[in-house]
Amino acid sequence: MSWNGGDDAGGGWQANGGENVASGGWSGGAATNGATNGDVSFGGGGDAFGSGGDAFGAGDGFGGGDEGGGGGACRNCGQEGHFARECPEPRQMTGECFNCGEVGHNKADCPNPRVERPFSGQCKNCLKEGHRVSECTEPREMGHLFKGVPDKTDEEAWAMVVDADQDRDLDDFRLAFKTYLKALKTNSIPINLAQLEKTLRDDKMNVFLIALEKEISDVMTIVSPDGKLDCKYVLGFYFSDKPRRKNAVEGWPADPEDNIKRLEDAGFVEDRRVPKCANCGELGHIRKNCSEEQEEPIGRPEVKCMVCQELGHRARDCKQERPDPFACRNCKQHGHTSRECPEPRSAEGVECRKCHEMGHFSNECPNAPKFECRNCGEEGHKASECEKPRVMKCRNCGEEGHVSRECDKPRDPSTVTCRNCDEVGHFSKECPKPRDWSRVKCPICEEMGHGPRKCPKANEAGGGGFDTGGASGFGGGAESSGGFGGGFDSAPAASAGGGGWDSGVNVSSGGGW
Secondary structure, three states: OEOOOOOOOOOOOEOOOOOOOOOOOOOOOOOOOOOOOOOOOOOOOOOOOOOOOOOOOOOOOOOOOHHHOOOOEOOOOOOEOOOHHHOOOOOOOOOEOOOOOOEOOOOOOOOOOOOOOOOOOEOOOOOOEOOOHHHOOOOOOOHHHHOOOOOOOHHHHHHHHHHHHHHOOHHHHHHHHHHHHHHHHHOOOOOOHHHHHHHHHHOOOOOEEEEEOOOOOOOEEEEOOOOOOOOOEEEEEEOOOOOOOHHHOOOOOOOHHHHHHHHOOEEEEEEOOOOEOOOOOOEOOOHHHOOOOOOOOOOOOOOEOOOOOOEOOOHHHOOOOOOOOOOOOOOOOOOOOHHHOOOOOOOOOOEOOOOOOEOOOHHHOOOOOOOEOOOOOOEOOOHHHOOOOOOOEOOOOOOEOOOHHHOOOOOOHHHOEOOOOOOEOOOHHHOOOOOOHHHOEOOOOOOEOOOOOOOOOOOOOOOOOOOOOOOOOOOOOOOOOOOOOOOOOOOOOOOOOOOOOOOOOOOOOOOOO
């Protein structure tokens, strides 16, 4: 082979041949090019790159004419000149609705009730097709139980069980036990947990297979190694046939015979693989397919807007005008605060302390009970607002013309209300019941619950003593302003040596008492 085969040869890369050698080069020559003697040339005829037939740019090519189909037609309306995303025509729904099965709309816009269609998927329980997991009555496919478990013969797997039992390692024992179960299942040998427990006891092994009675969730189930669903007892591995913890006593078998019976219906706890409705709490469907009335979930947090105080959206999504936090709370104007506001006080947003309604103050409450004037006995005003002459009425005898402190009659206990127990007939100092300190207000700290003797703030102020130079001591020094005249024998300021009974200095003038 050579790059040039001779005078009559086609140009390019081809084999050396005679005069009429078929051209196989990159470009056909003058006499023997691809159109004359060859059918595979880069620029010749036949199946050439740029000529007719099956060329790249003609016929059935990428950008070919009418014979090639394709083109630039819209997938929605079939017209040319625009894409489907730019189509002015309404979207054509050619498929079936997933909800009702009709053609012409999708599931989101479906006005019809949901229609149950035949299920053609795979069951999650038995891995067979044609039914849902909620309708499955077949045993569970237990291939997932042996995931990651090595493949061994039954003799090798039992040797692993013996070794793990001698090492007293429960993790290794569980793996070896599953390896043995896998070997039995591979050989199509039925798995009998009760018989395995008897074998362990006959060989005097350390690990016990215990069938426990436990309460599990309704979305879980107990599956036997053979795939039987809804077993009653949970299989456990222990080093003793007696419970060692208090929480295991309740579900522990009574004796070995009871344990053997339980192992006939024992297995592992697994997911039921059936959905649970969050609306009605039943198994077999989810919330959006529930036929019951939709209820709002209890305990779900609610979103509250801090601008309009409404539920359902955040402040960032609120469409109302946001109030200015620096404006006056009374007139909503700028430049002053609410205490400096010249406008009358607004009752907008005010809660009445009497009727707990919004929009008015408690002194203007229309729902408040009418009070009686103690002066004239009429309703609608107080005695301080009464326009009639003042009438003096004694609270002791009930007569007019004098007050109770001027009454010459004996004190009537029936008109007295005790401030300790609120009963009528005695004073608080004569009350037979224990002192109610919750009604007592301290005059020092003005807090309820104690008197001045037990007030914790009574001695916190700087109280002086006989030898203190404080603000109120008996022996204040020359610079102190408290005390009884600055001390009993105080010295002048220039040579004062401190207060006291005797300063030890000749005093020209004593403060004294």
